[in-house]
C-alpha cells in the first residue's frame with residue numbers, strides 16, 4: 001500500500017485552501033514529460049509545459065506542497081543563492097544571466113496569481129537588514145549594482161532610524177528595502193498552481209513515490225504500482241529524494257530549518273511592528289527572517305540543524321530570538337512551530353542540469369526556492385522546446401561532493417556552519 005504523509009502541522013496547513021486528495025498511480029501511462037515531485041519546481045514546470053501544449057504526468061510521494069514548498073518562510077526574494085560563486089566561476093555570462101532573471105520568479109508568480117486567480121496573501125515589499133558595518137557595506141554595494149543595472153527605483157537604503165519607520169526594532173543598524181520583493185502563503189500558492197496545472201491538462205498523482213528512473217531514448221519513471229514512459233523526465237524531489245545517486249549524491253546536504261507563527265496580533269500591534277508589511281531577513285549566513293501573515297500573525301524563521309538532528313522544542317528556541325528583535329511580543333503566544341528540510345549545496349549554487357540527455361534535475365535553491373523554483377520551471381519548459389536557457393550555465397558550475405555524505409557529511413557541514421556562525425558573530 002502506498003502511504004501519503006499529511007502536511008506537517010503548520011500555520012500553512014491549518015490555513016490551507018481545500019485541495020483534492022489525488023489518487024495514487026496504479027497504471028502504466030505515457031506522456032511527453034514525467035515530473036517527480038510536487039513542490040514549486042515540479043508544479044511550476046508542469047504548468048509551464050502544459051501552457052505550451054505538452055502532456056504532463058506529475059508524481060508526488062505525499063501531497064502537493066508537502067516538502068519545503070509548503071513549509072517555508074514565504075519570502076519571494078530577488079535573485080539566486082550562490083550568485084557570487086556563480087560569477088566567480090563563470091564570469092560575465094553568469095552575471096548577465098543573473099541580472100536578467102533577478103525578478104523573473106516574482107513576475108511568473110504574479111502573472112499566475114492574476115491569470116488563475118490564486119488567493120495566497122501575496123504582498124509586495126521585502127528588506128534585507130544589517131547588524132554590523134560589514135553587512136551595511138555589502139548592502140551598499142548591492143544597492144549600487146542595482147542602480148547601475150536599472151533596478152534602483154525599487155530599492156532604498158536606510159540607516160537605523162530610517163529602518164525603524166518600517167520595523168519597530170532597534171536590532172539593526174540599517175537595511176536595503178526592495179519594493180519588488182514580496183511575501184505570500186506558499187502552500188496556498190502551490191495548491192493554486194497545481195489546480196491550474198490540472199485545468200491545463202496535467203495529470204497529478206499523490207501518494208506515489210518514484211523508485212527508479214530508466215534512461216534512454218524514451219525514459220521512464222517507475223513506482224511500486226505503475227510507470228510513466230515519457231520523452232523527458234524532470235526530477236524535482238529536492239532534499240527528499242534518493243534517486244540518481246551516482247550523479248547527485250553528496251552534493252547537497254539536507255539541513256533542517258524552523259519556523260514559528262504567533263497567535264494573531266491584531267491590526268494595531270501588527271501595524272506597529274511592520275507598518276508597511278515588509279518581509280525581512282537579516283544578512284547573517286545563518287539567518288533569521290520574519291513577516292506578517294494574512295491574519296496578522298508574526299511568522300518568524302531561523303536556526304539550522306544538520307546530521308538529521310532535530311530541535312526538540314522549536315518554539316523554545318525561536319521565540320526568544322523573535323523577542324530579542326521585538327520585545328513587544330514578550331507576552332504573545334506561539335500557536336505553531338514546525339521545521340522542514342532545505343537543500344543547501346556546499347557552494348550555495350543551485351544544482352540544475354541533466355542526468356542524461358532527456359532527464360533534467362533541479363534542487364538546492366537554499367532560501368530562494370519560491371522565486372527560483374518558478375524560474376526553473378520556465379527554463380525546463382524552454383529547454384524541452386529546444387530553446388537556449390540557463391541550464392547549461394548551471395551545469396558548467398563546479399560543485400563539491402562529500403564522499404560518504406550519509407556518515408561524515410552531517411558533522412562536516414555542522415563544522416562549516418560553526419565557522420559561518422563565528423563569522424556572523426565577528427561581523428566579517
Ligand SMILES: Cc1cc2nc3c(=O)[nH]c(=O)nc-3n(C[C@H](O)[C@H](O)[C@H](O)COP(=O)(O)OP(=O)(O)OC[C@H]3O[C@@H](n4cnc5c(N)ncnc54)[C@H](O)[C@@H]3O)c2cc1C
Nearest residue numbers: 037039040041061067068069072073210237340368369370
Ligand atoms: C523552513 C524553510 C523556510 C524556507 N524559507 C524560504 C523563503 O522564505 N523563501 C524562499 O524562496 N525559499 C525558502 N525556503 C526554500 C524553499 O522552500 C525551497 O527551495 C523550495 O520550496 C524547493 O522547492 P522544490 O519543489 O524544489 O522542492 P520541495 O518543495 O521540497 O518538493 C519536493 C517534493 O518532491 C517529493 N518527492 C521527493 N522524492 C520523491 C520521489 N521519489 N517520488 C515522488 N515525489 C518525491 C516530496 O514529497 C516533495 O513534496 C525555505 C525552506 C524551508 C524548509
